[in-house]
Each structure stands twice: as structure tokens, then as C-alpha cells.
Amino acid sequence: MASNRIVKQAVVIGAGMSGLTAAGALAERFDQVVVLERDTLPSEPTYRAGTPQDRHVHALLVSGLRALSELFPGFEQDLARAGAVPLRVGLDFRVEQPGYDPFPQRDLGWFTYAVSRPTIERTVRRRVEIRANTTLRQGCRVPEAWESPNGEAVTGVRYENGNGTSETIAADLVVDASGRGTPTLAMLKSIGGPLPAETAIGIDLRYATCVFAIPDDASTDWKGVRTLGSPQIRRGGLMLPLEGNRWMVTIGGRQGDGPPGDAEGFLNYARSLRTQTIYNAIRQAKRLDGVARYGFPESARRHFERLDVFPRGLLPIGDAICRFNPVYGQGMSVAALEACLLGRLLQRLGDEGDLIASLAPTFFTEVQTLLETPWSVATLDFAFPDTRGQRPADFETTLKFGIALNQLAAEDPAVHKLTLEVQHLLKPRSVYRDPALLQRVLEKMADA
Numbered sequence: 069m070a071s072n073r074i075v076k077q078a079v080v081i082g083a084g085m086s087g088l089t090a091a092g093a094l095a096e097r098f099d100q101v102v103v104l105e106r107d108t109l110p111s112e113p114t115y116r117a118g119t120p121q122d123r124h125v126h127a128l129l130v131s132g133l134r135a136l137s138e139l140f141p142g143f144e145q146d147l148a149r150a151g152a153v154p155l156r157v158g159l160d161f162r163v164e165q166p167g168y169d170p171f172p173q174r175d176l177g178w179f180t181y182a183v184s185r186p187t188i189e190r191t192v193r194r195r196v197e198i199r200a201n202t203t204l205r206q207g208c209r210v211p212e213a214w215e216s217p218n219g220e221a222v223t224g225v226r227y228e229n230g231n232g233t234s235e236t237i238a239a240d241l242v243v244d245a246s247g248r249g250t251p252t253l254a255m256l257k258s259i260g261g262p263l264p265a266e267t268a269i270g271i272d273l274r275y276a277t278c279v280f281a282i283p284d285d286a287s288t289d290w291k292g293v294r295t296l297g298s299p300q301i302r303r304g305g306l307m308l309p310l311e312g313n314r315w316m317v318t319i320g321g322r323q324g325d326g327p328p329g330d331a332e333g334f335l336n337y338a339r340s341l342r343t344q345t346i347y348n349a350i351r352q353a354k355r356l357d358g359v360a361r362y363g364f365p366e367s368a369r370r371h372f373e374r375l376d377v378f379p380r381g382l383l384p385i386g387d388a389i390c391r392f393n394p395v396y397g398q399g400m401s402v403a404a405l406e407a408c409l410l411g412r413l414l415q416r417l418g419d420e421g422d423l424i425a426s427l428a429p430t431f432f433t434e435v436q437t438l439l440e441t442p443w444s445v446a447t448l449d450f451a452f453p454d455t456r457g458q459r460p461a462d463f464e465t466t467l468k469f470g471i472a473l474n475q476l477a478a479e480d481p482a483v484h485k486l487t488l489e490v491q492h493l494l495k496p497r498s499v500y501r502d503p504a505l506l507q508r509v510l511e512k513m514a515d516a
């Protein structure tokens with residue numbers, strides 16, 4: 069691999085899913101990769117303060133599993149060895165939605181794994197740690213007032229180490245995978261540059277999660293359940309198996325209608341969902357943990373692609389660019405797909421001159437195609453009238469199209485497979501423009 073390297077140092081801020089996957093891509097092309105993480109990273113797969121979302125259900129889409137396997141060959145086997153539960157997409161997962169309780173369950177030929185977020189992250193982290201040219205520095209926080217000595221280019225990062233001492237590390241490329249993107253925004257402010265415009269979809273989601281031991285008499289018809297709400301009962305739930313014969317159950321609602329933080333309140337909220345599947349599964353099950361809660365105000369997309377100038381040597385990635393309503397389970401998979409894109413660009417641009425200068429503008433342009441489908445999924449939140457933000461034009465037609473397509477998917481396994489390929493980000497949403505499919509959907513819409 070040495071001949072592929074461009075003999076430079078890359079620094080990644082944050083050892084979450086986007087930081088670790090980016091480090092995997094960078095290690096192929098950079099001499100040295102240093103990851104700075106503010107948390108102390110646990111050796112066991114346990115929750116940590118820097119990623120409070122890790123206490124909640126994290127679904128891994130098929131595209132995410134494949135992207136992780138592309139970055140870290142053999143990743144799937146690692147995950148299976150860590151106890152992840154294989155899930156046949158379409159068959160092992162019961163989806164309940166108005167009109168379909170449940171939606172037809174079919175084996176569509178592919179699978180993913182259900183596993184806790186800490187175990188996914190630790191499995192990726194182990195692959196990053198064993199790379200000879202990659203170093204993970206824990207307890208190292210990049211402060212908010214971060215700036216570069218030269219406003220036009222980032223040449224290094226100052227950070228506070230575990231002793232509270234400030235250090236500086238030189239870098240030809242700094243990848244901001246801090247989730248919030250605060251280092252990038254602080255850098256832009258420090259040079260007096262404009263901040264990226266932001267598109268937000270306000271949902272004020274409130275979540276609560278509990279982990280249970282899977283009882284011996286649990287249903288064998290499904291391994292996981294998703295219960296969607298209706299216009300009348302706007303609460304939903306997601307239950308997936310975890311390593312160690314456990315279920316993780318996340319339930320919640322929009323516009324602040326979240327579950328209480330005590331066990332009895334959690335069960336009562338589960339009973340208030342549109343169907344009783346989740347409640348019946350957990351009501352006698354042994355609870356293994358307390359109730360963890362989380363608030364997610366909005367999906368948000370930062371338009372770095374619209375900035376005329378951007379500091380050379382800086383690249384935000386993952387949630388720092390775009391974060392999605394977690395209900396759709398897209399964030400980790402998009403992070404891994406972005407890292408694959410980064411790897412391809414490093415390969416391609418490395419042969420074409422000033423790689424560092426062209427990297428961020430090219431990435432910002434090309435990532436738009438990648439974000440299009442997951443962002444269009446997030447815009448479905450406008451189906452709820454109290455969602456904040458700019459409703460896309462002609463959204464009523466989009467909704468009617470979705471209902472008709474769903475009817476076809478229930479009837480026809482080929483259409484079902486196609487819709488799941490789009491949901492799992494294996495195919496773009498544009499596949500729905502296929503003339504033959506379009507004709508069938510339009511006929512359904514006309515019938516309705």
C-alpha cells in the first residue's frame with residue numbers, strides 16, 4: 069500500500085462512526101492518521117458521554133453494513149463474532165403501519181445485523197486501532213475557540229489533552245467528525261467567513277429506551293418490530309434484538325410528546341402505541357437497565373457546497389454536514405458511505421495535482437448525490453402538519469405517490485424489494501421514475 073500514500077498527516081476530530089470510518093479511508097492514502105477524541109474510550113462496548121445517542125436503538129442499514137465491509141474487509145464476520153443478530157430484511161422484521169398490521173413479511177434475499185451502537189463502534193474502532201499508521205488519542209478535546217494561524221488554510225489543530233495541557237498537532241488535512249461540527253463553524257467564524265446556510269426539518273422528537281432480557285416464550289414470527297403511528301395516535305416504537313439475548317426498545321413521539329423517565333411510565337407509554345405488539349412482548353420481560361431519554365429537535369443539512377470559499381485542508385463529514393431524524397436509522401450508514409466517497413476521491417484526486425485544495429469542494433459537490441435519498445426520506449416528516457420548516461413543493465402528490473407505492477409493495481414482492489432497496493440506501497429514490505413502475509403507481513393513485 070505504501071506506493072498509494074501521499075506522505076502526509078491527516079487529523080480527525082472525533083472517534084464516532086464518521087471519524088472512525090473516515091480514518092479507515094484516510095489510512096489508505098496518508099502516511100499518518102491521528103484521531104483526537106475528547107472521551108476516554110471504553111475497552112468494553114459500553115455507553116459513553118460523547119455519544120449520548122448510543123443508549124438508543126441503532127439500526128444498521130444494508131448499505132451501511134456493505135460500506136463498513138468495503139472499508140474494513142471482514143467487518144461482517146467481526147460483527148457476527150461480537151454477537152450481532154442476523155436479520156433477514158423483509159422477513160425477520162415486523163413493520164406495523166396503518167392499514168398493514170403487519171406489512172407482508174418476505175425473504176428478499178439479503179440481511180443485516182442487529183447490534184448495540186457501542187458494539188458496532190467498538191468493532192470499527194478495533195479495526196482502526198490495529199492499523200500501523202493510525203493513532204487514536206483519547207481524552208483530547210479540540211476547544212471551541214479553534215483557529216488556524218493562516219485564515220485561508222488549516223495547517224494543524226490545537227487541542228487539550230487529558231492533563232488539561234494545550235498541544236498543537238500539524239496536519240495537511242483536518243477532518244471534522246465531531247458530530248456538531250463546532251470546530252468547522254468556529255474556524256469559519258475566526259476567519260470572518262460566512263457560515264453555511266442550513267435547511268432544517270423541526271420535529272422535536274422525544275425518545276426513551278429500555279433494554280430487556282428476551283423471554284423464552286418470545287415470538288418466533290419476528291426478531292424485531294417497528295410500530296408506526298397514525299394521525300390520531302402519533303407515537304411509535306422500534307424494538308430490535310441485541311447481542312447477549314436482549315431486546316432494546318425505543319419508543320417516542322413528536323412535538324415533545326415523549327415517554328416519562330420511569331419504568332412504569334415507560335410501559336404505560338408502550339401500551340399507548342397504536343398496536344400492542346411491543347407492549348405484549350415486554351410487559352413480563354425482565355428489564356435490565358434504567359430508562360434512558362433523548363431529545364432530537366430537528367434534521368439539519370448544512371450547505372457547505374454553496375460557500376464560495378472554504379479553508380484549504382479542512383473537511384467536515386458525517387453529522388457535521390447532515391443529520392437525520394433517527395427514526396429512519398440512516399446516520400451511521402450515511403457516515404460509512406461518506407467515508408467510502410472520501411476514499412474514492414483521495415484515490416482519484418491524488419493523481420490530478422493539488423489533492424488537498426480540491427478535496428473539500430469536490431467532496432461537497434459529490435456528497436449531494438449521496439445525501440439526496442436519505443434527505444428525501446427525512447422530508448417525509450412534513451406529513452405531520454406541525455413539522456417546522458419549508459415543505460417541499462407539491463408535497464401532497466409526494467405523499468399520495470408514497471401511499472400508492474406502498475400498496476403496490478404490499479401486493480408485489482418485486483416492488484417490495486425495490487422500496488426496501490431505497491430505504492436501505494442501496495438504490496437512489498430516482499428508481500421510482502422507471503416508466504413501467506410509474507405507470508402502475510399512477511393507476512393506483514387514480515383508483516384511490
Ligand SMILES: Cc1cc2nc3c(=O)[nH]c(=O)nc-3n(C[C@H](O)[C@H](O)[C@H](O)COP(=O)(O)OP(=O)(O)OC[C@H]3O[C@@H](n4cnc5c(N)ncnc54)[C@H](O)[C@@H]3O)c2cc1C
Pocket residue numbers: 081082083084085086087104105106107117118119121124125126127128129208209210211245246247248251275362364385386387388391394395396397398399400401402403
Ligand atoms: C437518538 C438517536 C438515535 C439514532 N439512531 C440511529 C440508527 O438507528 N441508525 C443510524 O444509522 N444512526 C442513528 N443515529 C445517528 C447516528 O448516531 C449518527 O448519525 C452517526 O453516529 C454519525 O455521527 P458522527 O460520528 O458524525 O457524530 P457523533 O456520533 O456525534 O460522534 C462525534 C464524536 O466526536 C467527539 N467530539 C465531539 N466534539 C469533539 C471535540 N471538540 N474534540 C474531540 N472530540 C470531539 C464525540 O465525543 C464523539 O465521539 C441516531 C442518532 C440519535 C441522536
